[in-house]
Structures are given as structure tokens and as C-alpha cells.
Amino acid sequence: MTRPVTAGLSMSLSEECLELLACPRCDAALLAQPDGLDCKACQVRFPVLDGLPWLFAExxxxxxxxxxxxxxxxxxxxxxxxxxxxxxxxxxxxxxxxxxxxxxxxxxxxxxxxxxxxxxxxxxxxxxxxxxxxxxLRTRLPSDQGLNTYAANLHRDWAWGLTENRQSCEIVASQLPADAKRLLVLGAGAGRLACDLHRAQGAELTVALDFNPLLASVGQRLSRGGNLELWEFPLAPRGPRDVAVLNRLQGLDAGPGLQFLLGDVLRAPLAAGRFDAVITPWLIDILDVELRELAPRVNRLLRAGGAWVNFGSLAFAHAQEAMNYSLPECAELIATSGFGDWQAREDRIAYLHSPASRHARDELTVCWRASKTAEAPALPRHSALPEWLVTGREPVPLKQDFALQAANTRIRAYVLGLIDGRRSIRDMAKLLERERLMRADEAAAVIRRFLIQMLDDSRRRDLP
Ligand SMILES: C[S@@+](CC[C@H](N)C(=O)[O-])C[C@H]1O[C@@H](n2cnc3c(N)ncnc32)[C@H](O)[C@@H]1O
Known part of the structure; x- marks a missing residue:
């Protein structure tokens, strides 16, 4: 039976779940306070907003x-x-x-x-x-992980994806050991799979971890039986009014023990060795880090003999080709991170078939299961960004590449500043020559290319 931790804490975090949490900075246990979770060692309070713990290192x-x-x-x-x-x-x-x-x-x-x-x-x-x-300032992150990046998954999860959801749950459940009662879903998104698995396994505790607060909020509300309405904006609208569809997101009561957390899977705010199964649905190939780094981190979270069940595609897109592993390479690689008893199945499934869209995918998914047979070699804590970027206190280093980008920006700003509604490309080219930035004949071609780009950008639908 799950019991709430403190009456004052604005969430229904159970004692069982609190015991599994760990500071993402130092791994110490966390203390529940009326308005958050504290790490005494780091002297950091992790806020809890609307019942969702924000367990990011910073x-x-x-x-x-x-x-x-x-x-x-x-x-x-x-x-x-x-x-x-x-x-x-x-x-x-x-x-x-x-x-x-x-x-x-x-x-x-x-x-x-x-x-x-x-x-x-x-x-x-x-x-x-x-x-x-x-x-x-590039808040529309260069890493393509905006608030809305996985909006289609959210609508699939809770509005129209009944068949897709059922199929995904069946595939993953077929690889889960029947006695796995403590589950961790990494990159859980809007949480439908976590919710379905929690029910199908009769799990005592399922932790659904993601770093996107829109997805986690929706997942949390709906898996407690709530309902919501949100607009879907399909990629290739089928009919005139399919440009925007108001979907009713229909909740489902997962019962006690399903907990959503916000945090980074590469710095999971969780104690080591406590989960019977870790599930990574549609995650491993969209992370910035390669599988060689993820595998030991998954291993650390599992108890001895626990299962890693990975589901989804293998659409790795690392710049370094060696990291874009095939299925047999994945098996070989994770064997070096303390995993054995590998087995995999492949299924062709419909993926994101929104009824309002002409765009839909079919995917040949892989679902592997591997058991933790040994402790993986320990890795240093993952740090996605340097300290000076995260804390904002240290000086920003003058890297060579930054100096180059700054020079580029100044030149672009100079050319943009020349656009006054009167000057022609030739006028601008002469000014560039006068400033000794370029010869006028060369400058005209370059300015033209620059302006073509700007024109293209301004014609694009959703651009600044
Ligand atoms: C392709 S989506 C899959 C979502 C969900 N598993 C599904 O099948 O619909 C990848 C998910 O991983 C999450 N994600 C990506 N990188 C993450 C990270 N470093 N930490 C936590 N979540 C992450 C994204 O927010 C997104 O919800």
C-alpha cells in the first residue's frame, strides 16, 4: 500500500518512491519538505510544481x-x-x-x-x-527538444492511438519478466506506455522520467483519470478543418504507485540498484550521447538480475558514424556493460497514424531484453553543459570559435543595418568596399546570397 509522505508536500509522493529518489548532483537521499525536496549535502531545494518534482542537477x-x-x-x-x-x-x-x-x-x-x-x-x-x-539567444534550442517536439506522441497517447498504444504495450510487456514490479521508464514522454505497463504488470511502483514539463504534466494528470482538451496541429492536414483539431485527451486511472518525475535520464535522480526493469521506449537513438554511455547508466539503476527492455527504432544520427550501431552491434556493446541473456524481437507497427493527418509512419521496431549480469564499470557523472553555462557565475571563455562567430555576427549586423528601404545591393556593396571588408563586385554576389536566405526565411511558416 502506498502512503503519502507528508501532508504538507504539494504532491502525493509515496514513501516507497521517496526512498528511490537520489540527488542528481551527489546521489544523496532527498528529504521531503512542504514545498519541495531537499538535498542536505548540496544544500539545494528541488521544487515541486503542481505535484511534479523538478529533479534536475541545476x-x-x-x-x-x-x-x-x-x-x-x-x-x-x-x-x-x-x-x-x-x-x-x-x-x-x-x-x-x-x-x-x-x-x-x-x-x-x-x-x-x-x-x-x-x-x-x-x-x-x-x-x-x-x-x-x-x-x-537560441531559446528555440539547437538541440531540437522544444516544448512541442513530441506533441504528436501526446495526442497518440491519450486521444486517437488506441491500437498503437495497445500494440506497444503488448510488445514491451512480452519482454518484461512477470515478477518485475518496480519499473522505471526513461524518456516516458506523455506517459501512456508507463501507465499501461504499470497496470498490465500489476506493478507496485512505476517511475516515469522525462525532461519535458508539458509531456510530464499531461501524463500525470491523465494517468490519474483526469481529462483535458488540447489542439493538435497535424503535419499534413487531411481536410480543411484538420489544420487544427481539438482532441479530448481521455485519462485512465493507473491506480497507486505511478509517479512522474522531471529530470535528465543521463543524470537520473534515482538511487542505484533498485529497479526490476528499466524501459527505454523510443529513446536511445535520439539522445546526444551514444549507447556506450547510456548502457552503464541503465545498468546502474537496475538491481542484480533486473531487465533492460529497449523498444523503438535504431535511427541513430550521430555525426560520428561509428556510433550509429546496428542491432548486432547493440547486443555486443551492451554485453560490455554488464548485460547478458540478450533476446530481441522485431515488429512492424503503425506509428503516429493521426486520423487528421496524411502523414504517418510504419516502423520496424526492435524490442530487446537484456539482464543485468554484472555491475557495469562506473562512469563519471554526465555533464551536458559546462559549469560556466549552467551556473552563470564563471566567466564565459573566449573560445576561438566564439570569436569567429562574434565576427560573423558583427558583419551580418553591419549588412542588416544597411537595409533602410532605399539602398540597392550595389549601394551596399560599395559601402562594404569602402569599409575594406570586400571588393564591390564580390560583395554584391555575397549580399545577394545573404538576402536570398533572408527572403526564404521570411517566407517560411513558423519563423521568427
Ligand atoms: C521520441 S520521444 C519518445 C517518448 C515516449 N517514450 C513515446 O514513446 O512516445 C523521446 C522522449 O525522450 C525525452 N528525452 C529526450 N532526452 C531526454 C533526456 N536527456 N532526459 C529526459 N528525457 C529526455 C523527450 O522529452 C521525449 O519525451
Missing amino acids: PAYALGEWRARLHLELQSLTQRAARLERELADPALLPDTRDRLRWLHDACRDQRGRLEFLLAPLLDGRDAAARETYLA
């Missing part, structure tokens, strides 16, 4: 980062609605076009309100920076 940095991404998403919706409003002013629009644009416009505005409501605890009262500032 919680303040992670909060700021995701808050900025949320502001950016809200502003993008507002600006898209404003653009649509301008388009709607055109009297020459076909009646059906007008109807489609109006529908999309209303959906964007409505979605904004829904996200604000859903993620209200993440928004603070202060004014957000301008969207342009966020974009200029």
Missing part, C-alpha cells in the same frame, strides 16, 4: 530554461494568430480558405490559453522577454 537553471521555452511557445501562437488575422483581411480569399484560416486562427488563440492554464505553475508573474530575444 533546478533553477532548468526552470528558467523551460519557462523561456514556454513563453516562446505562447508568443509563437500569438504571432501566428496575428499573421492569420492579417491574411484574413484579404478580400480576395476563397470562402473555404477564409474558413480554414479563421479556424486555425481561433485554434492558435485557444491553445495559448490552454497551455497557460496547464503550465501555470511554470509561468511566473514577471514579464517575459520579447520573442525575438528568445530566438536570438
Whole structure:
């Protein structure tokens, strides 16, 4: 039976779950406080927002980062609605076009309100920076992990993916040992698989870990039987009104023992050796790190004899080709990280077949299971970003590449500053020559290329 830890803590974290948590900075146990979880050793408080523990190594940095991404998403919706409003002013629009644009416009505005409501605890009262500032400072992360990156998965999980969800659960469950009662799902997303497995296994405790607060919030609400409505914006809308579809996300009560956590799977805020099974659905090939680094980290989380069940694709896309492993290489590689008794199955499944979209995938998935047969060699703690970036206290190093990028930016800013609605490309080229930046004939070609890029960008749908 799961018992809540403290009456004051704004979440229903059970004692059993609290025992499994560990500080992502030093691995010490965490103490429940009325408004968060404390690591006494590091003197850090990990906040709990709307019942979701934020267990990132630098919680303040992670909060700021995701808050900025949320502001950016809200502003993008507002600006898209404003653009649509301008388009709607055109009297020459076909009646059906007008109807489609109006529908999309209303959906964007409505979605904004829904996200604000859903993620209200993440928004603070202060004014957000301008969207342009966020974009200029690359808040729309270079790593393509925005708030909305896996929105389609969310709708699949809780709106229209009944068949896909059932099939995924059956495949993964077929590889799970029947006596696995403590499960950990890494990169759980909106959590449907975690919820289904928790029920199918009759698990005592299932931890669903992800770093995306939109997905985790939705997962947490819906797996407690709640309902929500959110707009889906399909990639290739099927009909005119499929440009935006208001889906009813239908919750399912997972019963006690399913806990969502926010944190980085590469620095999982969890004690070593406590899980009967670790499940990695559609995760290993989208991480920045290679499998050689992930495998020992999964090993560390499992008890002796525990199972690693990996499910999904092998669409690795590392720049270094050697890291883009085939299935037999995966088996060989994880054997060096304390895993044995490998077995795998392959299934062709429908993937993200939204009824409102013409775009859909079929995937030949792999689902392997491997048992922990030995402790993997210990790895140093993962650090995705250098300290000076995370804490913001140390000086920013003047790396050679940074100096180069700064010079580029100055030149681009100079050329952009020449656009005043009067100067031609030739005028600008002469100015570049006068500044001794380039010969005028060469400069004209370069400026033209630069402006073509800008024009292309401004025609792209969702651009700054
Ligand atoms: C391809 S999606 C799969 C989501 C879910 N397992 C599913 O099948 O729908 C990958 C998930 O991993 C999460 N993720 C990626 N890198 C992560 C990291 N370093 N730490 C935590 N979650 C991560 C993403 O937010 C996303 O939810």
C-alpha cells in the first residue's frame, strides 16, 4: 500500500518512491519538505510544481530554461494568430480558405490559453522577454527538444492511438519478466506506455522520467483519470478543418504507485540498484550521447538480475558514424556493460497514424531484453553543459570559435543595418568596399546570397 509522505508536500509522493529518489548532483537521499525536496549535502531545494518534482542537477537553471521555452511557445501562437488575422483581411480569399484560416486562427488563440492554464505553475508573474530575444539567444534550442517536439506522441497517447498504444504495450510487456514490479521508464514522454505497463504488470511502483514539463504534466494528470482538451496541429492536414483539431485527451486511472518525475535520464535522480526493469521506449537513438554511455547508466539503476527492455527504432544520427550501431552491434556493446541473456524481437507497427493527418509512419521496431549480469564499470557523472553555462557565475571563455562567430555576427549586423528601404545591393556593396571588408563586385554576389536566405526565411511558416 502506498502512503503519502507528508501532508504538507504539494504532491502525493509515496514513501516507497521517496526512498528511490537520489540527488542528481551527489546521489544523496532527498528529504521531503512542504514545498519541495531537499538535498542536505548540496544544500539545494528541488521544487515541486503542481505535484511534479523538478529533479534536475541545476533546478533553477532548468526552470528558467523551460519557462523561456514556454513563453516562446505562447508568443509563437500569438504571432501566428496575428499573421492569420492579417491574411484574413484579404478580400480576395476563397470562402473555404477564409474558413480554414479563421479556424486555425481561433485554434492558435485557444491553445495559448490552454497551455497557460496547464503550465501555470511554470509561468511566473514577471514579464517575459520579447520573442525575438528568445530566438536570438537560441531559446528555440539547437538541440531540437522544444516544448512541442513530441506533441504528436501526446495526442497518440491519450486521444486517437488506441491500437498503437495497445500494440506497444503488448510488445514491451512480452519482454518484461512477470515478477518485475518496480519499473522505471526513461524518456516516458506523455506517459501512456508507463501507465499501461504499470497496470498490465500489476506493478507496485512505476517511475516515469522525462525532461519535458508539458509531456510530464499531461501524463500525470491523465494517468490519474483526469481529462483535458488540447489542439493538435497535424503535419499534413487531411481536410480543411484538420489544420487544427481539438482532441479530448481521455485519462485512465493507473491506480497507486505511478509517479512522474522531471529530470535528465543521463543524470537520473534515482538511487542505484533498485529497479526490476528499466524501459527505454523510443529513446536511445535520439539522445546526444551514444549507447556506450547510456548502457552503464541503465545498468546502474537496475538491481542484480533486473531487465533492460529497449523498444523503438535504431535511427541513430550521430555525426560520428561509428556510433550509429546496428542491432548486432547493440547486443555486443551492451554485453560490455554488464548485460547478458540478450533476446530481441522485431515488429512492424503503425506509428503516429493521426486520423487528421496524411502523414504517418510504419516502423520496424526492435524490442530487446537484456539482464543485468554484472555491475557495469562506473562512469563519471554526465555533464551536458559546462559549469560556466549552467551556473552563470564563471566567466564565459573566449573560445576561438566564439570569436569567429562574434565576427560573423558583427558583419551580418553591419549588412542588416544597411537595409533602410532605399539602398540597392550595389549601394551596399560599395559601402562594404569602402569599409575594406570586400571588393564591390564580390560583395554584391555575397549580399545577394545573404538576402536570398533572408527572403526564404521570411517566407517560411513558423519563423521568427
Ligand atoms: C521520441 S520521444 C519518445 C517518448 C515516449 N517514450 C513515446 O514513446 O512516445 C523521446 C522522449 O525522450 C525525452 N528525452 C529526450 N532526452 C531526454 C533526456 N536527456 N532526459 C529526459 N528525457 C529526455 C523527450 O522529452 C521525449 O519525451
